[in-house]
């Protein structure tokens with residue numbers, strides 16, 4: 001589904017990822033961990049085409065990402081839902097409008113008027129907050145709304161960047177359950193997180209592989225977490 005073949009990524013500050021090879025199989029569940037600044041967000045950005053590898057081959061849905069034209073890239077991105085670390089809401093738009101944004105952008109705005117949106121917001125427990133503005137939401141509500149927006153277009157892959165940052169344990173468990181539920185629906189899930197207790201908690205719920213970025217490489221983490 002997503003395959004990195006000897007991928008390296010270099011920017012002005014130096015090489016961040018070096019000769020990384022990795023396969024995310026359809027329906028798999030992965031955590032990506034590693035110290036701050038190791039390159040977790042960068043790896044996620046490579047996976048959804050926001051950055052291109054400096055060298056190596058990265059294919060998504062069996063297509064070499066470097067060879068996609070603009071339209072093909074847009075189609076590819078629609079199949080990947082991203083939960084950004086900073087949530088990225090438009091503060092002047094309501095929660096419902098923010099979550100429906102991917103539909104507007106993809107020209108399916110009329111669906112936003114139908115039940116899909118309220119079903120989705122009920123699923124994340126925000127059915128009663130449709131008209132709230134983002135600044136009125138708590139951290140946990142923002143994170144759940146970001147997850148709802150990421151899956152608005154029924155993506156095949158969900159990439160979540162610190163989806164439980166700034167929330168308490170109970171809320172992080174709730175978010176984890178939602179992500180596990182998405183995986184049980186067949187979606188491929190990759191979660192970047194610092195939170196090793198989240199990874200431990202997931203073990204009883206889902207068969208997850210844990211990847212660790214260390215010294216510009218990705219290793220499969222052992223059972224010592």
Ligand SMILES: Nc1ncnc2c1ncn2[C@@H]1O[C@H](COP(=O)(O)OP(=O)(O)OP(=O)(O)O)[C@@H](O)[C@H]1O
Nearest residue numbers: 011012013016034035036037038039040041042043
């Ligand atoms: N294109 C770029 N230009 C400048 N700096 C970059 C670029 N890409 C990555 N970096 C730097 O590389 C480092 C890794 O960033 P990244 O956000 O991927 O790490 P991270 O593991 O997600 O960190 P955190 O856990 O703190 O979110 C950072 O210091 C970042 O500023």
